[in-house]
Amino acid sequence: MTAAAVTPPIARAELIAVGSELLTPFKTDTNSLFVTARLNELGIVVRRKSIVGDDPEDLRAAVADALTRADLVVLCGGLGPTGDDLTRETVAALLGRPLREDAGLLDSLRTRFAARGWTMPDNNRRQACVPEGAVVIPNPRGSAPGLWIDEGPRVVLLLPGPPRELEPMITDLVGGRLAARVGPERLHRRVLTVAGRGESHVEELVQPIYDRWRRADPAVLTTVLASPGLVELHLSTRAGGADAAGAVLDPAAAELGAALGEHLVSDDGRSLPDVVGGLLQDAGLRVALGESCTGGLAIAGLIDVPGSSRYVEAAVVAYSNDAKRRLLGVDSALLETHGAVSEEVAGAMAEGARRAGRTEVGIGITGVAGPGGGTEDKPVGTVCVAVAGPGGAHEQQTLRLGGDRAMIRRLAARAALDLLRRVLLGARATVRGG
Amino acid sequence: MTAAAVTPPIARAELIAVGSELLTPFKTDTNSLFVTARLNELGIVVRRKSIVGDDPEDLRAAVADALTRADLVVLCGGLGPTGDDLTRETVAALLGRPLREDAGLLDSLRTRFAARGWTMPDNNRRQACVPEGAVVIPNPRGSAPGLWIDEGPRVVLLLPGPPRELEPMITDLVGGRLAARVGPERLHRRVLTVAGRGESHVEELVQPIYDRWRRADPAVLTTVLASPGLVELHLSTRAGGADAAGAVLDPAAAELGAALGEHLVSDDGRSLPDVVGGLLQDAGLRVALGESCTGGLAIAGLIDVPGSSRYVEAAVVAYSNDAKRRLLGVDSALLETHGAVSEEVAGAMAEGARRAGRTEVGIGITGVAGPGGGTEDKPVGTVCVAVAGPGGAHEQQTLRLGGDRAMIRRLAARAALDLLRRVLLGARATVRGG
Numbered sequence: 001m002t003a004a005a006v007t008p009p010i011a012r013a014e015l016i017a018v019g020s021e022l023l024t025p026f027k028t029d030t031n032s033l034f035v036t037a038r039l040n041e042l043g044i045v046v047r048r049k050s051i052v053g054d055d056p057e058d059l060r061a062a063v064a065d066a067l068t069r070a071d072l073v074v075l076c077g078g079l080g081p082t083g084d085d086l087t088r089e090t091v092a093a094l095l096g097r098p099l100r101e102d103a104g105l106l107d108s109l110r111t112r113f114a115a116r117g118w119t120m121p122d123n124n125r126r127q128a129c130v131p132e133g134a135v136v137i138p139n140p141r142g143s144a145p146g147l148w149i150d151e152g153p154r155v156v157l158l159l160p161g162p163p164r165e166l167e168p169m170i171t172d173l174v175g176g177r178l179a180a181r182v183g184p185e186r187l188h189r190r191v192l193t194v195a196g197r198g199e200s201h202v203e204e205l206v207q208p209i210y211d212r213w214r215r216a217d218p219a220v221l222t223t224v225l226a227s228p229g230l231v232e233l234h235l236s237t238r239a240g241g242a243d244a245a246g247a248v249l250d251p252a253a254a255e256l257g258a259a260l261g262e263h264l265v266s267d268d269g270r271s272l273p274d275v276v277g278g279l280l281q282d283a284g285l286r287v288a289l290g291e292s293c294t295g296g297l298a299i300a301g302l303i304d305v306p307g308s309s310r311y312v313e314a315a316v317v318a319y320s321n322d323a324k325r326r327l328l329g330v331d332s333a334l335l336e337t338h339g340a341v342s343e344e345v346a347g348a349m350a351e352g353a354r355r356a357g358r359t360e361v362g363i364g365i366t367g368v369a370g371p372g373g374g375t376e377d378k379p380v381g382t383v384c385v386a387v388a389g390p391g392g393a394h395e396q397q398t399l400r401l402g403g404d405r406a407m408i409r410r411l412a413a414r415a416a417l418d419l420l421r422r423v424l425l426g427a428r429a430t431v432r433g434g
Numbered sequence: 435m436t437a438a439a440v441t442p443p444i445a446r447a448e449l450i451a452v453g454s455e456l457l458t459p460f461k462t463d464t465n466s467l468f469v470t471a472r473l474n475e476l477g478i479v480v481r482r483k484s485i486v487g488d489d490p491e492d493l494r495a496a497v498a499d500a501l502t503r504a505d506l507v508v509l510c511g512g513l514g515p516t517g518d519d520l521t522r523e524t525v526a527a528l529l530g531r532p533l534r535e536d537a538g539l540l541d542s543l544r545t546r547f548a549a550r551g552w553t554m555p556d557n558n559r560r561q562a563c564v565p566e567g568a569v570v571i572p573n574p575r576g577s578a579p580g581l582w583i584d585e586g587p588r589v590v591l592l593l594p595g596p597p598r599e600l601e602p603m604i605t606d607l608v609g610g611r612l613a614a615r616v617g618p619e620r621l622h623r624r625v626l627t628v629a630g631r632g633e634s635h636v637e638e639l640v641q642p643i644y645d646r647w648r649r650a651d652p653a654v655l656t657t658v659l660a661s662p663g664l665v666e667l668h669l670s671t672r673a674g675g676a677d678a679a680g681a682v683l684d685p686a687a688a689e690l691g692a693a694l695g696e697h698l699v700s701d702d703g704r705s706l707p708d709v710v711g712g713l714l715q716d717a718g719l720r721v722a723l724g725e726s727c728t729g730g731l732a733i734a735g736l737i738d739v740p741g742s743s744r745y746v747e748a749a750v751v752a753y754s755n756d757a758k759r760r761l762l763g764v765d766s767a768l769l770e771t772h773g774a775v776s777e778e779v780a781g782a783m784a785e786g787a788r789r790a791g792r793t794e795v796g797i798g799i800t801g802v803a804g805p806g807g808g809t810e811d812k813p814v815g816t817v818c819v820a821v822a823g824p825g826g827a828h829e830q831q832t833l834r835l836g837g838d839r840a841m842i843r844r845l846a847a848r849a850a851l852d853l854l855r856r857v858l859l860g861a862r863a864t865v866r867g868g
Contacts, residue, residue, distance in 0.1 A: 024478045026469035026659050026668060028464060039458035046457045048492060051483040058482060065499065103629060225460050234460060289751075295737030296730025299751050303729030306805055314757035317733050317749035318725075320740075327748055327790060357763060369742055405740060 004023045007153050009183040012037050012407040014070040014077045016062050018087050019161060020053035020077035031076045034167055035129040035159075038174040040187045043183035044072065045239060052345045054084040060094050063156070070086060071154055072178075075211070077161030079144035081123040087158055088147065089384075092131035095151060098128040107142055129132050137173065140361050141165045148177065156183070185238045188245030190253050192233040194260055195418040199226035202263075206233065229373050230272075230414070262422060273301045273308075275416050277422040285390055287420070288347035288357025289315035290328045292340070293383060297413040313357040318349070324366075328352030343380050343396040346386035350396075354388050364389040367399075369408045381408050385416040385421045395423050441587050443617040446481050447473050448504040449455070451497050452521050453595060454487035465510045468601055469593075472608045474532075476616045477731035479670060488518040494528050497590070505588055508614075511595030513578035515557040521592055522581065526565035529585060533563040539570060543577055557754045571607065572664035574847075575599045582611065589615070619672045622679030624687050625703035626667040628694055629852040633660035636697075640667065640690050647686045652685045664706075664848070696856060707735045707742075710851050712747040713858040714795070719824055723749035724793025726774070727801040727817065731847035742858045747791040752783070762786030771801065775812050776799050778828040780820035784830075788822050795824040799850045800832075803842045815842050819850040829857050 015036070017029035029051050036046045047070060059078070062141055066073045078087030083168045092099050106128040127144050130136060137159075139147030144160040146169050157173070159166045168398045179318035203224055212221035214237075239245035248387055257264045266275050280287055289299050299315035302308055316327045320393070322390055324330040327351045329344060337346040346364040354362030367383030371424040386396035397419055401411045449470070453462035463485050470480045481504060486492045493512070496841050500507045525531050539563035547554040548849035560867050561578050564570060571580030571593075578594040591607070610865055628636055644656035647669075655666045673679035679749055691698045700709050700784045714721055718857030721772035733749035737812055750761045755774055758764040762783045772778040780798040787798030801817030815837070831853055835845045 021659070023470065023483065024657060024668070025467050026657070026666075028462060028467055030462060033462055034457050036457065042460060047489075048496070049457065053481065054735065055481075061503075062482070069495075100784055191820040192506075213596055221445060221457055223458060223460070225455070232456070232460075293732070294734075295736040295746075296725070296749055296751065298730075300728075300730040300843075303751075303753065304840060304841075312753050314753055314761055315749075315751035317730065317731055317737075317751070317762070318514075319737070319746050319748055323748035323791060326792075329751070357757060358760075406738065409737075411732075416696055 006183070008071070009184070010042075010044055010069050010071040010135060010155065010178070010181045012073040013044050013074060014047055015049045016066060016073065016075045017161075018054065018059060018075060020055075020272070022051045022077075023053050031135060031161065031163060031166055033162065033292050034169050035074055035076065038170050039072075039074075039178075042174055042178060042182045043185045043187050044182060055399075056077065056086050056090045059086065059090045062095055063091060064229045067151065067154060067156070072153070072157065072238065074157045074159065076159050076166060077148075078193075079127065079158060079160045079177065080141070081127055083127075088126070088129060090133070091149070091156060095131065095149065095156070097131035097133060097149070100129050101125070101133055102130045102136065104164060105130065105145060105294060106151075110142060135177075135221055137169055139169060140167050140169065148173075149184055169211050175342060184240050184322050186240075186245075187236055188239055188242065188249060190235045190267065192235070192250045192253060192260070192267050193265040193269065193271060194207075194231040194233065194263050195265045195272055195315060195414065195421070196263050197231065199224060199231055202226075202231045202233070202260075205259055208254055209259055210218070210252075212282060213255075216248075218248055221432075222252075222256075223273060228380045233392075244415045262425070266419065272304075272414060272417050272421065274305050276421050276424070277302065277305050277308055279309055279421065279428070283390065283424065283428065285361050285424075286313045286357070286359040287361040287363060288313045288353040288359040289363045289365070289416075290324075290353035290356075290364075291315055291317045291413075292324070292349070293369040294365045294409050294413045294416070295319065297409055298363060298416050301417060302415055313359045315352075324349065324352075327356070329355065341368055341382055343386065345385045346384035347374070347388065347394060350386040350388035350394075361420070362422055364388070364396075365412055365415050367401075367408070369405045369412070371405060383412040383415065385417075385419050386414065387420050389408040390424075390427055393421060393423055393427060436525070440749070441615070442505070444505040444589065444612070444615045445617070446504050446861070447478050447508060448481055448500040449483045450493075450507065450509045451595075452483045452488065452491075452493060452501060452509055454518070456485045456511075457487050463510075465600055467597065468597065469508055469510065469604050472604050473506075473508075473612075474621045476608055476610075477619045477621050477682040478613060478616060488512065488520060490520050490524045490831050492522065493524045497525060497528055500573050501588060501590070504854055506591065507588070508591045508593065510593050511599060513561070513580075513592060513594045515555070515561055515577070522563060524566070525583070525592060527588070529565065529583065531565035531583070533565055535559070536564045536570065539564065546577060551761050560615075566766075567650055569611075571603055573599050573603060575602065576863060581780075582607075583719060612846070618674050619668055619850040620672055620674075620679075622670045622676065622683060624683045624701065625707060626669070626687060626690060626701050627703065627709075628665040628667065628697050629699045629848065629855070631665065631694075631697050631705055633658060633665055636660075636665045636667070636694070639693055646687075651683055654682060655685075656690075683759075690730065696859070697857040699852075699855065700843055705739075705849050706848060706855065709856070710855050711736065711739050711742055711745055713779075713855065713862070717794050717824065717858065717862065719858075720745050720747045720791070720793040721797060722747045722787040722793040723797045723799070723850075724787035724790075725749055725751045725797075725799045725847075726758070726783070727803040728730055728755060728799045728843050728847045729753065731843055732797060732799060735847055736852060747793045748787075749788060758783065761790065763789060773812065775802055775816055775818060776819045777820065777832055780818035781822065781828060781830050784820040784822035784828075794824045795854070797850050797854055798822070798830075799846055801835075801842070802845050803839045803846070805839060817842065817846040817849065819846065819853050821854050822849075824858075824861055827840055827857055827861060829853060836841060
């Protein structure tokens with residue numbers, strides 16, 4: 001075997017998203033997240049991402065630059081039938097490969113249109129053109145096939161832009177053609193979900209631990225990812241198999257989990273609503289909600305989980321005081337004495353939801369989401385959450401949340417579900433302890 | 435005045451987002467959307483975006499490349515105090531400008547820490563270093579100042595990564611320092627919001643119209659933006675002032691609006707919940723909702739709009755049949771005869787919500803969001819929505835929605851609000867007509 005016959009493995013990728021709409025203030029490239037996840041599974045690291053408009057000169061420069069640095073260049077978008085779609089022609093010209101119409105592709109395009117009772121527009125003929133030497137990657141969900149071009153030891157991959165077409169195509173490639181071109185190591189991950197603590201607080205808590213793991217051999221890389229009301233710790237390591245990865249990731253996850261204590265929601269990537277649902281189902285409990293400022297966001301979160309009808313009964317969104325009285329049976333005297341935003345009213349709403357839904361557990365949420373309605377005592381961001389049941393349990397909590405209206409509502413819904421999680425864990429511990 | 439004294443206006447920008455977390459599958463650059471919006475206001479077009487990790491070599495290459503093409507290069511991120519934050523040092527080295535510690539900056543950093551009762555860690559000293567000739571852009575919300583560097587006729591701008599720090603800084607620059615560096619033309623926009631039609635349907639309807647406007651002089655550029663359940667048409671044109679822009683955009687918007695007919699929700703960027711809220715408020719009506727498969731999403735959408743307490747009374751999320759009977763008074767016989775997912779039950783839920791909330795208008799939503807629960811007659815995606823009132827009005831509709839559970843729920847909530855919109859428009863037309 002000569003040296004020239006051994007192709008080096010693909011290790012570094014660059015992604016190029018093509019489309020002028022991705023350079024407006026309204027739309028950003030998200031395909032790269034999916035593509036990165038699939039490539040990472042093979043241990044391929046993404047080193048750079050570029051976003052260019054429907055301009056052949058810009059596109060040509062971006063591809064030429066990327067080829068000087070990366071083993072794999074993935075282009076997403078610009079394979080459609082319109083005049084704006086120039087990826088195929090631009091890449092073919094850059095690589096000096098003439099485009100040839102592929103009779104098989106043309107046939108299947110015509111069949112695709114005929115199946116809908118349409119004649120194929122002439123525009124679409126371009127989608128049957130293939131650069132010399134390229135491999136056609138079938139697109140079962142659209143008219144633009146993908147193209148795989150071996151350019152010496154490098155690979156240029158052209159994929160259509162619509163996520164529902166691109167996603168199955170890259171998944172297939174990662175399972176086959178791409179897997180054959182990488183080394184034996186893969187990237188393995190573990191995700192820890194955290195509740196009740198902000199990003200900086202979590203950073204501070206876990207930094208001494210992950211600084212140590214990052215210098216270990218093999219290294220465990222940790223990323224703290226925060227979106228409103230949600231913090232996740234992502235651990236990753238490179239290993240030849242799941243057992244070897246587990247031997248590295250398990251102790252790191254355990255140590256981080258211990259530092260997070262009751263704020264650790266899950267160490268397997270499960271979301272808060274998923275974990276709360278599991279606890280309810282295990283205990284054979286059903287829940288009903290009384291929501292005010294969150295306006296349905298808490299039950300919407302719970303119902304996001306498939307199968308949630310087994311433990312979610314109902315919610316009453318009582319936005320006015322009158323609705324709180326009539327639909328949740330909150331006492332007028334309570335509203336007058338403590339105000340609508342109070343732990344007392346949150347507790348009464350939880351109790352009222354439990355009664356209305358005839359469930360074992362009730363949740364109550366009331367607060368000031370703003371921008372108006374704040375007072376000196378109860379400024380915008382003041383939220384009271386309460387859990388009634390199981391049994392005689394009553395827990396309530398007052399939060400001072402930051403952010404705008406949408407953020408406060410999201411954080412409040414999340415805080416209520418987290419309170420329920422801790423109540424259910426406590427109840428379970430008590431039963432087990434007894 | 436010599437030729438050298440006339441600096442050409444800034445017209446083309448490139449954005450570079452810096453941070454290894456932006457090359458993972460979990461996080462994408464979104465700062466660029468905000469920055470693009472602000473730059474577009476000045477008529478500055480974004481030609482390319484790049485995302486690089488915390489690697490000085492990659493970062494250096496990206497900045498050097500961008501400087502060969504753009505008048506303005508904006509870097510976001512990598513100005514923090516940690517060892518990973520290398521933007522300041524890398525750009526200074528590339529441009530051959532030594533870094534000098536700025537005594538004033540160092541003072542204000544120390545004051546910042548002292549105000550919190552902390553001593554400034556030595557790490558943070560780096561944030562007081564300024565490349566020779568750079569202008570310091572104050573950051574009122576964080577410790578990393580921005581840096582403006584005039585590099586011949588070009589400008590390199592370094593901004594911190596956290597959105598709450600970056601956003602006020604770029605807004606200030608667009609109002610001042612950057613505004614002084616652009617020509618007299620600005621980009622003006624108009625946004626048409628569309629309901630009840632998918633992206634491809636809207637494309638087909640409006641393409642002949644916007645093809646014509648795009649060839650007009652001055653040209654009106656049209657972008658169709660679709661996210662689940664929402665289609666927007668964005669029109670833009672370059673003009674010296676609002677009046678000149680209106681003279682171009684108004685007739686284009688009017689022609690597109692006429693083609694969209696009752697599917698046009700607004701021609702001023704207002705969202706569907708906002709428009710529905712306005713119609714309710716104008717007519718002095720309040721609404722209550724009975725939701726099943728949407729599980730609170732419809733009321734959550736309405737309540738997103740500040741001030742919605744004026745017209746939103748309550749919602750009952752009745753997930754089980756039992757809850758539909760007890761909380762919304764849906765007749766058992768109706769549930770048995772027609773099934774929970776039927777126009778009859780949707781209508782009864784709307785009526786029940788109106789009764790429970792003592793409002794003039796009620797909405798009912800019931801459907802199969804999946805993944806389980808579909809039948810041959812009522813496959814996953816079958817959703818019935820109904821509106822009861824104002825007065826004796828009763829409207830209901832059965833939809834067959836595509837997508838996964840989350841998508842079906844979002845589309846269903848949106849369809850219900852759109853049905854209410856059309857009922858309210860009809861009622862208004864009747865009153866006015868009478």
